[in-house]
Amino acid sequence: MRLSSAIVLLVFVCCSFSVNAQNSVNRINTKIWYQQDSAADFMDGISLNKAYELLKGKKSTPVIVAVIDTGVDTTHEDLKKILWVNKKEIPGNGIDDDNNGYVDDIHGWNFLGNKNGDNLTKTSDERSRVYYAYRDRYEGKNIDTANLSADEKWIYTEWKKAAADMTISTDEQMEVMMLEALDKSLRKQDAILQQELGKKEYSISDLEHSQIASISGKQAKTSYMNILKIVQTDSTTTNVSLLADLEEYLDGKKSSLQNKTTAPPDYRAESIKDNYYDINDKYYGNSDVMANDPDHGTHVTGIIGAQRDNKIGVDGIADNVQVMMVRALPPGGDEYDKDVALAIKYAVDNGAKVINMSFGKSFSPQKKWVDEAVKYAEDHDVLLVHAAGNESNNIDSVDNFPNPDFLNTTTAPDNFITVGAYGDPKINNGKFIAYFSNYGKGTVDIFAPGVKIYSTLPHSYGYHDGTSMASPVVTGVAALLRSYYPQLTAAQIKYALTGSATHLGTVNKPLKDDNSTDESIEMSELTSGGLLNAAAAVKLASTLKPEAKKVNSKPLQNNLEKK
Incomplete structure (x- = not known):
């Protein structure tokens, strides 16, 4: 699974509040x-x-x-x-x-x-897929690993690791709560700023250079910009992409918690x-x-x-x-x-x-x-x-x-x-x-x-x-x-x-x-x-001098292997 740019930083700030802004970044051709x-x-x-x-x-x-x-x-x-x-x-x-x-x-x-x-x-996290796929085979049973094949032993090891991680921790609950609060706050400010700027999509640069007259608009801009400065979000990032990334990450976190108590749908099937x-x-x-x-x-x-x-x-x-x-x-x-x-x-x-x-x-x-x-x-x-x-x-x-x-x-x-x-x-x-x-x-x-x-x-x-x-x-x-x-x-x-x-x-x-x-x-x-x-x-x-290349005797299957 990959984590996108702005959300890597937003999550870190949400959970630590310890990143400092860099005022010199904008003066560098990044x-x-x-x-x-x-x-x-x-x-x-x-x-x-x-x-x-x-x-x-x-x-x-x-x-x-x-x-x-x-x-x-x-x-x-x-x-x-x-x-x-x-x-x-x-x-x-x-x-x-x-x-x-x-x-x-x-x-x-x-x-x-x-x-x-x-x-x-949409799909689920691998931990949940492993746990529920093999739960009936392993849960509550005495498994003698000495009688398992090498492949089966690996599956069992992965299942035990997944099973040990199926308890919802306080930290996970707190992270979701803080992310939900952050998401709610940003969306509230974004709604005000869309109205003030007269457009649904705007970049951080647009917002930074905007002249907003209303008190509510100024407060929304200040609050919004403070968060973005902390996480060093680039000036070309738009409100739409930022909030979409945050929503995707939050949805994944909430699904992960839900999957610890309820088996997720088999989206693949x-x-x-x-x-x-x-x-x-x-x-x-x-x-x-x-x-x-x-x-x-x-x-x-x-x-x-x-x-x-x-x-x-x-x-x-x-x-x-x-x-x-x-x-x-x-x-x-x-x-x-x-x-x-x-x-x-x-x-x-x-x-x-x-x-x-x-x-x-x-x-x-x-x-x-x-x-x-x-x-x-x-x-x-x-x-x-x-x-x-x-x-x-x-x-x-x-x-x-x-x-x-x-x-x-x-x-x-x-x-x-x-x-x-x-x-x-x-x-x-x-x-x-x-x-x-x-x-x-x-x-x-x-x-x-x-x-x-x-x-x-x-x-x-x-x-x-x-x-x-x-x-x-x-x-x-x-x-x-x-x-x-x-x-x-x-x-x-x-x-x-x-x-x-x-x-x-x-x-x-x-x-x-x-x-x-x-x-x-x-x-x-x-x-x-x-x-x-x-x-x-x-x-x-x-x-470096050429060496003998490791090439399998079997030719590449392009145009050779049939259905």
């Missing part, structure tokens, strides 16, 4: 900070311009990058020309022209729909209608990769490869990519292991060399399927880039899925990168590490910019925060390297990225909860790497 260089631009970005200077005169080859996400705005002015096109499919003819099992998959595939064109609009527990039932879904809520996926896609030569909007990181959208992130709940596994395999089979995965969850009952897909990607020399998550957790000790720790084996894949988030101190409250970022010296490979990241949004542009944004920054640089150094393996690309990272000494530790205070920590305790540096990665990649 739209490009994460691509800039500390020496040339005085911003601690990834030194992308220096990377391109090093690549001058070198030829690049197109690289297909898959984005497993919520969907993408296929009509966006900055993305239309960089979207992957399946040239073996004839658009809109309702025929599986390339015989890969997926009809009209022009820009990718949507695993969250059905063949009638309907899409899943009502909509997608596949046999979820059969991984071989895989030809479901539809070709609608935009679907109903492509905000998150559109933002991620723009970071990776928004067209660089059109002098509009934003410049993506990689200059020669084709982005394939594989929709597997549902609205308002956790992703399903089956969709994630099949999304990875679909991307591999259709030629992706890098896959971005800006999502995560705490339970993974069908982890075996995802492990098999990760191994499949490794066997076909495909790099996977995964967001570490936004809970301020040490994921060395707290579960975060998907991950490269295969079940029932000590073997770890060498094609999996886990990414934490940082920000330039000038826009990150004087700190490097994003307060929300998960971390772990044994699990997080690198940190990349994930604070105040400007990119494409459906029909527009705007800012988001999160490791969901840090991951595509790494993906973009990985694609850049695979484009200019196509002879290098996925493992070598990972080494070029992590081996060239900028190592810092003492940094701030992410804030865990409302009782946390600022704490210093050695960065080596947060990650095995450092901060992403594109120029340094190019330098290191240029020194």
Whole structure:
């Protein structure tokens, strides 16, 4: 599950009231900070311009990058020309022209729909799904784990973890109450401001520069702006998007509490209608990769490869990519292991060399399927880039899925990168590490910019925060390297990225909860790497000699595997 930009901050403020405003942010060109260089631009970005200077005169080859996400705005002015096109499919003819099992998959595939064109609009959290799916099998029974198979033992372990978390805590109740109060307050002020401004949708900048005469209007503006300044909401954010994000998050929290006492509906069975527990039932879904809520996926896609030569909007990181959208992130709940596994395999089979995965969850009952897909990607020399998550957790000790720790084996894949988030101190409250970022010296490979990241949004542009944004920054640089150094393996690309990272000494530790205070920590305790540096990665990649690529003897199934 992903958490959107403004809500990451709103929730933190709602629960802690300890974030300070940054008055200097508006004086910085935050739209490009994460691509800039500390020496040339005085911003601690990834030194992308220096990377391109090093690549001058070198030829690049197109690289297909898959984005497993919520969907993408296929009509966006900055993305239309960089979207992957399946040239073996004839658009809109309702025929599986390339015989890969997926009809009209022009820009990718949507695993969250059905063949009638309907899409899943809501789902539940994985904890609830695990608990209720296996309750009758395990609850109140003496389970001898010695008699369980390895797969069954994992399911039982996940169920016990879910069962232990089905009690409603005071903290959860308090958070929902505070969020409801915040939502009610903002909506009350918003109604007044809409009337005062004479329009239903307005940006924070519009409000800030407005001249309001009435006392009630001035009070509403002051109250509204105070909250937004505290959470450092960007001036381009609109009231509509802010309140929609808050509503979605609040609805998810309320549903999560309700699910602890009442089994949620099986939204998937009502909509997608596949046999979820059969991984071989895989030809479901539809070709609608935009679907109903492509905000998150559109933002991620723009970071990776928004067209660089059109002098509009934003410049993506990689200059020669084709982005394939594989929709597997549902609205308002956790992703399903089956969709994630099949999304990875679909991307591999259709030629992706890098896959971005800006999502995560705490339970993974069908982890075996995802492990098999990760191994499949490794066997076909495909790099996977995964967001570490936004809970301020040490994921060395707290579960975060998907991950490269295969079940029932000590073997770890060498094609999996886990990414934490940082920000330039000038826009990150004087700190490097994003307060929300998960971390772990044994699990997080690198940190990349994930604070105040400007990119494409459906029909527009705007800012988001999160490791969901840090991951595509790494993906973009990985694609850049695979484009200019196509002879290098996925493992070598990972080494070029992590081996060239900028190592810092003492940094701030992410804030865990409302009782946390600022704490210093050695960065080596947060990650095995450092901060992403594109120029340094190019330098290191240029020194590497080609290795034999891990490619499975079985050919890619595109155009080979039949229904």
